[in-house]
Amino acid sequence: MIPVAFDYEVAESVDHALELLGQHGDEAKLLAGGHSLLPIMKLRLAAPALLVDLGRITDLNYVRDEGDHLAIGAMTRHTDVERNPIVQEHCGLLSYTASLVGDSQVRHRGTIGGSLAHADAASDLPSALMALDASFVVKGSSGERSVAVGDFFKDYLMSDLAEDEILTEVRVPKLSAGTGWSYQKFTRRLMDWAVVGVAAVVEKSNGSVGTARIGLTNMGSTPLRATAAESALSGADPGSVAEASNSADEGTSPSSDIAASDEYRRHLARVLTKRAVEEALSR
């Protein structure tokens, strides 16, 4: 459990980090908490020659109220996202989901940007942000761009980030008053990765579903939206939520692995979607 030898640089600023990335190219990896990267380095599944530590860039640690949305700096720790009163008030789903990431140590060191850029489909935050319709600010040597959450996750552990780009900010629309939410995480033991997770954001209309956005964790190589279920849920009254949720796994391709078979993952997605929408309606 000792990683291959590597060099280490502290980035003083985003520009400094970009400069280091420019110099070292694909030899370098960004360290943004390290709770995904360091374990796989110790297992020698990754062996970067250089780690560029973003941990001292305090400019990237913030939560701001930007009117219709919240802006969250990429280096904001999970525990700070969880406990931030603005996040709790305007985006309860994100605060709650952050409280389920890993264990307490992970939440105190790991960051929202690190988790998203790692692009693990078994992580909880990506699917919650899918349901929240978030967008990401990405900075590169040639400037800044915005990426919609649906365009950010490309494949298993692959994001839209180029080698010389850094994810700097997460923008999350505020939830309106009539909107309920839920995140359901299935694990066999607490603190494990989700076997399947479901995030729901439901705009309510007279006790029924107006529109629903459903994010799926670990139902494929990227976080997914359950679009068929979303259509079926549109306008559903509480009595028909269960049936509408039966299409939650449509269009997904979950893996069969040591944690679960693909059939079982599909089953979980359906049941958890039903439960998530029911909870969102009651919230």
Next chain:
Amino acid sequence: MSRSEATPIAPTRVGPEPTISRPGGIGQSERRPDGVPKVTGEFEYASDMWLDGTLFGATLRSPHPHARIWSIEISEAEAIPGVYAVLTHEDVPGRKVYGMEIPDQPVLAWDRIRYQGEPIAIVAADHPETARRALEKIAIDYEVLDPLADAEEAMRENAPKLHLSGNVLNHVHIKHGDGDAVEADVVVRGEYEIGMQDQAFLGPESGLAVPDGEGGVDLYIATQWLHVDQDQLVESLGLSPEMVRLTLSGVGGAFGGREDLSMQIHACMLALHTERPVKIVYDREESFYGHVHRHPAKMRYEHGATRDGKLVYVKARTVLDGGAYASSSPAVCSNAARFAIGPYECPNALIDSYVVYTNNPPCGAMRGFGAVQTCFAHESQMDKLAGALGMDPVEFRVKNAMTTGSTMPTGQRVEGPTPVAELLERVKAMPMPEAAGDGPRDLRELPGGVSNTTHGEGVTRGVGYAVGFKNVGFAEGFDDYATARVRLSVTDDGPLVEVHTAAAEVGQGLVTVQAQIAHTELGVERISVLPADTRVGSAGSTSASRQTYMTGGAVKMACEAVRERLFERVKEEFGESPNSLSLEDGSVVSGDRMVASLMDLLDGEDIEETVVHRHVETFPLDANGQGDADMQYAFSAHRAVVDVDTELGLVRVVELATAQDVGKALNPQAVEGQIEGGTAQGLGLALLEEIQVRDGKILNASFTDYLLPTILDMPPVKMDILELADPNAPYGLRGIGEPPNISTPPAIVAALRDATGRELPRIPVRPEQIAGVATQPPRRSPQAGGGYADIGDIRDRSET
């Protein structure tokens, strides 16, 4: 075969200073000397040992479960600066194979690989990283062969032979009464399966070998049985026993997984070759390949009973997957046969138990040793039969419970207290946990806990019972003994008893128990339990729930021998008859009258006695499985209460209650700890713990992917501890370590069946079985998502 540029270093390491404790006598709850240091991180485990000039050993292992080796090329590895030795089978000085019962396992493989992870070469270097790089430079030319990964297939006539002796390593046949040649009113059949559990001790394999500069070696090692290690080291190193000395170092758990050798011979070979101390520590992944596991088993049962609920016959066929090498498989196979029908009276039985060589990881000893597997099967059958008869499962068991004087399927008469019915009745009579109310519940009490998947809707409660038993100590005619040396002296601080045995403290609390016995027998407060080593005779293994019985008994006898000599002295000096004397608070007394103080009696003349303790003789089984094979039986019963989210398949074990007869609790707190620990390990087997093996390869060699229960998965354990003295045993005690591990899994599964109505024939039970989604194991290779096992190589991917 290597460059050796070291100067010999005299062995400078001394074990930890023996500490003097002041324990109470037997029957008192005593604190353990290792408790606080373990919690504060100051305890020295075997992996913490260090000496100046120590080299680091590393092991090259086969990635293939079955292969031929055509060549091994080491010169490139030897050329790396900092590498002191690269050794292969050619460098094994003595016997090139090892094994406790059957020496069939290569110290280092030469022509054939029989399991994934089999050691081929060893390296000593100045840094662990150097050693690791050297391993990468060793070139092996393999011819990869198809693995023989299924035990039933390996039994077939035309299967390729993995060993010259054939693939069936042992077959135990028991015919009791008329066997199956009888009719019964009600018959139930079942097939059951158990996965491969890991001992999952938290301290991985580790040891430090120190050459003595004269051709001999001292090994500081975490093991379960110093002398059986020494025996095998002597053979493979080609040295005399005096030249191979072992001292027990801090053991981080064992559970059977340290009975076989791991790095012992390797470290000694490297140390003798380099003339430098060599330390080998496995990491967690290597540990999964570095020790034997619990045998997976497939069990086919048929039970017949009369309409009024008396057992008529049992037919049982068990196939245990022994993996690539023998380890203690033959004995596990026999245990699976002797305990196949459970602690019940049944006039007829036909039992066939097989253990088979395959290309799977080698299996051997683990807590419960064969009885765990069959208990799951016979208890599942007893529930099924109770259901078919329309009887209450506990009442049905009680009606058939073994009692004193009952006959085992082996023909052996069961002697002494046999409280099977009583344990069941007691566990049933314990108050039930509160029923789930209608109001909102704390998420932590629900299946899935705070992951928020269950809010109590549709949660069903189930209750299940099980009883199990197993023999204590070694069986079937094995010459089972333990040695103890006790020395009584006086120092400036008063009388002192030193207790010296080779018995391995593996976390169960044996050091404290030895001290308590010495205090009880000699009336002396200051006790020093010396470090366990091979300077004293064998204590036998810390296994088979035997060490308090065997080594505790030896310490008791040695103390008695010392006392006898002391009283002789009193008789000579004071004319007092030994019959009227006793020892209290450092003095010899006769009734209320003090005769002499130990200070006066012992002045300058210490008394030392070394005693060997043997239990009652046992006998091998004959061709029909008949014989008095066992020394003592230990029994326990469990009741499990579970809440199940039947839609998701999630389980919350609400409570585990148990009743166990321990004969005499020498250290009650330690007894409770053993029962809780064994129950937790049983819960792990019922619900979570399985080494997943496909085509001979382990898929989950990490604690991320091998699921151990955490404190949040383990409910409170209610205990009812009985002390029914066994007249043959020291203090009447009964071995305690294994029974909790045996009766827990079937009780939990019975509760799950009660809650869900599903058959659940396999443990660990997976959520998909409970939810009724899929009963087959995963079909495809692991892919993305979840634990480390599934990540693969991501070197080219972007992540932060």
